[in-house]
Amino acid sequence: MTRLSGWGRFPVTEAKVLRPRDEGAVRDALRNGPVIARGNGRSYGDSAVQARGTLDMRGLNRLLAFDPDTGVVEAEAGVMLGDVIRAFLPRGWFPAVTPGTKLITIGGAVASDVHGKNHRHDGSFGRHVAWIDVMDGEGAVHRCTPRDNSELFRWTLGGMGLTGVILRAGFRLRPVTSGWIAQEMRPAANLVEAMEIFETSDATYSVAWFDCLGRGDRLGRSLVMLAEHAERDQLPSSKRHRPFHVPEKPKRRVPLDAPAVALNRYTLRAFNALYHWNGSRKAGPSLVDWDSYFYPLDALLEWNRIYGRRGFAQFQCVLPLISAREGLTALLDAIAASGQGSFLAVLKRLGVQESAFSFPMEGYTLALDFPVNPASLKLMDRLDAITLEHGGRFYLAKDSRLSGETLRAADPRVADFTAMRAGEGRARAFASGQSERLKI
Template sequence: MIETKLKQLTGIDQYESILNFDEPNIVRGLGRSYGDQAVLANGFTLKNRMSRIIAFDEDTGLLKAESGISIAEIIEVFINKGWFPPIVPGTKFVTLGGAIANDIHGKAHHVDGTFVNCVSEFTMITPEKGRLICSRSENEEIFYAAFGGLGLLGWIDTVTIQLKKIETSYFKTEAVKVSNLREMIDAFSEYDQNYRYSVAWFDPLAKGESLGKGVLSLGNIARLGEIDSGKQKYPLKLHSQKKLDLPMFLPNFALNKLSGQILNKIIEYSQANAPELTHYDKFFFPLDAIGQWNRGYGTRGFIQYQFVIPMNDEYKILKEAMNLISSSDCTPFLNVLKKMGEGSKYLSFPMEGFTLAIDFPISKKLPALIRKLDDLILSAGGRVYLGKDAFLGKEVFRKMYPQWEEWQNVKLQLDPEGKIQNETSKRLGLLSYL
């Protein structure tokens, strides 16, 4: 937990203005990282306000914009023109810079991969080498090291991404109820060939023969002829700007096994009875409809623990992880299970396998559970997502991410004095060269 009051500079309009800045610093976008990635106790947290659109090719869908623009803002401008970001996470309130820093992934990772696959190039300002153009043909090593690099290599200035052409803003969906974990894994494989997008929810409190029971949600972007006549009047409908705000933090005593059971029953019903035609906002970003939703976890807060394991022993490892969770006194609330395709390089999280993300309210017993899960995931050859991590230690991190030294060599070339740092880099020993 960070006790030191954070210093903050706001209104960063040009990164060159901080090249001679002596204090350690880290750039913060919209603050959607779950851990300590975008904060710095003994230094400055810089607010990125650069969000202009620089160029757009209406024929190809190639967009160049400043790194502080959000996915939500991109959708708002281009949805009515029939263009959409091809890879999005579970919230649209994330900047392009943040998307690169975490190498975000979505419900079609097994097909589309991570955010790196839709970025053609970006410009970065670095303490040692100034402004660099990074792409697959220019500064290639830096290009790949930035994806998942936690914003530690330099200040990303502009980003050029490829948007996806769409006919409607709706998804044709299907919900498949499964009775246990084995059925869940088999269902992913069975429906892969028919649906591009897939994500599953399971009952985290289920045990025994019902362990892993849940709902697999599937979808494809609807073509114009696949939506009803009423929706055809506005086939590229934008998401609503209205949202319900939680006015206060829920009391901590409200987070218990009973409330967890009630919430999971509601989720199970809503997932199993989803409409066959769903707007992208509900399909991709259901939590965005609730402002300040994190207040639902009380003043103690929560973590989201996300890991990925390779394919060879997925049933055995997922079963053991689910048993650890369901038998603990740490009541989980929301969870997401997805299938992943091939990963990228350096500190990028994904690998071919299954990924599970699950929310835990902070409690005294939680660190012990997380350590057990870390050991299990490490033994399976998997790893924890750094963009959401809050507990991982240096030694376990280095085993999970064996390319960390190669990444650190890139960091050393660009920032030898360690001007760019965050609490994650300290905890994981990413600046050990200093």
């Protein structure tokens, strides 16, 4: 047995871990279900943990094929997104959609239907998936596309691994002419200004860091980062002859679990003030490398230790456009009043998406981390209630403590998802700590 958790290190489960290296080994593991597939463990809670059988899929890690005419790459589920970038960026290709870390597997990207800073323009990862191979509870493999086995295809995108084991996928990359990002930094004095920037900008990529402790006329003060892939002729002459070459930065590691007293309203307030001041100094256009723009936290190894040995929980919701300003104001007021919060709190504008069970919808998504303690868990219950009051829903890839009642109140699609799982024995064959907690 292995002590296993998600990236938040909460909750921790004693789990039987199996490490298949081929399709046959996955099929053998299903005989003693239920099981759940797990990639690199970067979902934050217990969505990829099953005490009776967790399938570590990282052994199925081959890149299989690439079609330069369509940009479709075929890969096994355990291939890391960072390996895709390493292989194809030098050839002029980049993921069409990427979350805030490249340290995830392709199977995890499909199961969570991850979204990125360009959701408003390009949708979630699933929009760019051409096909997936899914193994059912009997060991049969189904090739699913938007046209063939389309219902299983739809439910698997964002289905958190609960529809079957994702073995392989074909997904589209986007052509780029350099490894650099043309960024524009826009400071915003408060939430109203930040939302105005989002609503008036047509940038492909947009994301905001915000001060989670700001109050009054500084409520939601932010640094909004707008960006595009830089064209080769936008690069300085010194970089044009090697447009995809980006010097590798040294990695740093958090050496130990931070003591609980290190994260308090005073350290948070000081950090937020310094971060906003430093970002405001860099206002305007600049050229940054792809790794720094998309994956700043990947440079700090084991950064989850910052929140202490008890771990942390992330709160992430999306609020519909019609109620977003009122709902975000209420959420930020509650967070600021509590004195708790996150060093890196994030706001994004999402676009229209109709999905069977994926997280995004048109509106604004708010994400921030809290160290696990009684006060923060009580605060997150309050944030759940505010989200429900404003018609929002929650991201299961980041969840570690929602109740089933709250999930059902937020998302009427749960009933259909649960009914689908009951069919063909999926609920018996595939289950996670999260699905058991939420009763889905």
